[in-house]
Amino acid sequence: MKKLLVRWVISALALFVAAWLVPGIRVSGTAWIAYGVMAVVLGLVNGLVRPLLKLLTCPLILLTLGLFVLVINGLTLWLSAWVANLLGIGFYVDSFLAAFLGALIVSIVTVILSALVREKD
Numbered sequence: 001m002k003k004l005l006v007r008w009v010i011s012a013l014a015l016f017v018a019a020w021l022v023p024g025i026r027v028s029g030t031a032w033i034a035y036g037v038m039a040v041v042l043g044l045v046n047g048l049v050r051p052l053l054k055l056l057t058c059p060l061i062l063l064t065l066g067l068f069v070l071v072i073n074g075l076t077l078w079l080s081a082w083v084a085n086l087l088g089i090g091f092y093v094d095s096f097l098a099a100f101l102g103a104l105i106v107s108i109v110t111v112i113l114s115a116l117v118r119e120k121d
Contacts, residue, residue: 006117011039014109015091021105024098025081028090038091042080042106050076073107074100 012035019025019035027034053072054061060068078099084091093099 007114008036008039008043010110010113010117011042011106012036013113014106015039015042017109018102018105019091022098022102024094025102026092026094028092030090034084034090037087037089038080038084041084041087041089042077045076045080045083049079070100070104073103077103077106 012032015035015038016031019027050072053075054069057068057072074096078093078096081091081093081099093102
């Protein structure tokens with residue numbers, strides 16, 4: 001349970017950094033609640049839709065030596081923002097370019113923060 005909460009906080013912080021750095025990503029309303037709920041939505045989309053997208057685009061992933069996964073990450077962030085918008089959460093992504101850059105930032109920040117809070121074996 002503790003690991004799940006840590007991952008949730010890391011995702012929320014990564015979304016905050018992405019919204020802070022990318023002009024096409026914005027939050028309205030109570031920001032920290034939006035980041036927290038958006039982290040849950042992004043986790044669900046990554047868990048349910050992302051494997052299907054990776055399976056369907058496997059030839060493109062192989063052809064681009066894995067770089068197409070960055071496009072899939074952008075699509076999942078864009079889809080998550082769309083789902084969040086349907087749920088009334090104030091998290092908006094204006095374009096695919098903003099989603100692509102935001103997903104790249106979220107990935108980088110998540111890796112860095114996960115390395116910092118990693119438990120010693």
